[in-house]
Amino acid sequence: MVAGKTVCLRQLSRGNRALEVRFNRFLGHDKVTVDRIIESWSNSTGPAVEGRHVLAIQDTSEIHFNTTPQRRRGLGEIGKGNNHGVLLHPLLAVDADDGSCLGLLSGQIWTRAGRRTTSHDDRELSDKESQRWISTAVAARPLLTKAAAVTVLGDRESDIFALYASSAKQHFHVIARSMHDRKLADRSSLYEASDAMAAVDQRMIQLPARAARPARLAHxxxxxxxxxxxxxxxxxxxxxxxxxxxxxxxxxxxNAETGIEPLHWRLLTSHEVTSIEDAWRIVQWYKQRWIIEQFFRILKTQEPQARRQSDRIRRSASQAGCDRRQGGRHHHPASAGPQWWSPAHSRGLRQRPNWRAHSPQPATRSREQATKEPTSAR
Known part of the structure; x- marks a missing residue:
């Protein structure tokens, strides 16, 4: 799929009908499940991490399918609830020193199965979508035993107290961008404390291009x-x-230019930060989070016409899993609770995935979480 730059079975077979049928049967086999494919993502990643400081970068993205209410079985709400599809949450291993992508470690694929009536604050973490930030990192820990060090890295969605608490138990570090103005032990607030800190250094940092923002130097x-x-x-x-x-x-x-929203990161980390160089190193590591955004962008823009050839949601998910496994090795720099994907939900369906319809923005939280959550929720 990577060499041929397509996931279309007909194009991959190059006119060989027998080969196309064999691959089609493979993807349709009962033993070819999403769980097994996710497990296979890390086959070559384990040896690659040995002796390295690994940044385990995670994020969530939506996979949108063009569909109709009559043919929506197995798909859940995404975005603001007006589209349907599945959600992907991979964990990507990146070398902290040189930024090279080492491969995929673990991940989750799921759908939202309906509206939740229980308040977010009244549900256990295991009953929330946000549990993926912890469970995905924990699932990858056995693969990282030979790494010199591990830092789990995520955006504002990963600002979860339970994730910080689990880092010591699981023997990894965490870097997360703050989403909440949390309370500190002395009853002051996080933002109040950081604003009161003295500025100790300035640097020009190159910021990579994003969907609607060109690359630029930021002071x-x-x-x-x-x-x-x-x-x-x-x-x-x-x-x-x-x-x-x-x-x-x-x-x-x-000194941001007119019309440009100034960058402001408050990064929380379990790493010891005692010097200016330590602090800039944390910033540099967090910049590597953009690798996973590029990873999503490649997956969603590579041969979008080929995705329309998928004739089952189940097979689409399997192909996506295979493609992610390969892509991870080659790339260098609702309101509803999770329903973990079951191929039985989608047998016999003919859906048309539209991978270009959405920019590679993270599929963050369900509709009930779309409004700002109280700090106590996380």
């Missing part, structure tokens, strides 16, 4: 310091420590 001002993060006031989190020692690295753009 960043640096602050950093140690904090003691308080546990959210939620009865379901009482089993977690009352507070956690972390570091915050605050970088904000100064």
């Amino acid at each position: 960043l001002e640096l602050r950093f310091g140690a904090i003691e993060l308080a546990r959210p006031q939620n009865k379901l989190l009482h089993h977690l420590p009352k507070s956690l020692p972390l570091a915050v690295v605050d970088v904000r753009e100064i």
Whole structure:
């Protein structure tokens, strides 16, 4: 699929009908499941991580299918609920020193199965979509035993107290961009504390291009310091420590050009940050998160016509899994709860996936989470 730059079975077979049928039967076999394919993603990644400091970068993206209400079996709501498809959450291994992509480690593919009536705050973490940020990292831990160090890295959605708490137990570090103005152990707030820190350095940092933003040089001002993060006031989190020692690295753009939204990252990390160089290193590592956005972009723009050839949702998911396994090795730099994908839900369906219809923005949270959650929710 990578060599041929397509996932269309007819094009891959180059007119060989027997080969096309064999591949089609392989994807349709009962033993070719999404779980088995996800498990195979990491076959070549384990040896590649040995002796390296690995950035385990995770994010979520939506896969949109053009469909009708009569042919929507097995698909769930995505986006704002006006589209249907599946969600993909991969964990990508990247070398912290040179930024090379080592391969995929683990992941999840799921659909949203309906509206939830229980409040988000009243549900256990295991009953929330946000659990994927923890379970995906934990699932990959056995593959990373020979790595010199592991840092799990995510965007604002991964700002979860339970993830920070699990890092020590699982023997990995965490870097996450802050989403919530959390309470600290001294009853002050995170944003209040970071704003009060003195600016200690400035640097010009190259920011890569994104969907609607060209690459540019940004003039960043640096602050950093140690904090003691308080546990959210939620009865379901009482089993977690009352507070956690972390570091915050605050970088904000100064002198941004007119019409450009200034960059501002508050990065929470379990790494010890005691010097200016330590702080800039955290910023540099967080910049590597854009590799997974490029990974999604490649998957969604490579031969979009080929995706329309998929004649079952099940086979589409299997092809996507195979393609992600290969792509990970070659690339260099609703309101509903999760229903884990079951091929039985979609046998015999003929769906047309539209992979270009959406830009590679992360499929973040369900509709009930689309509005800003209280800090206690996470």
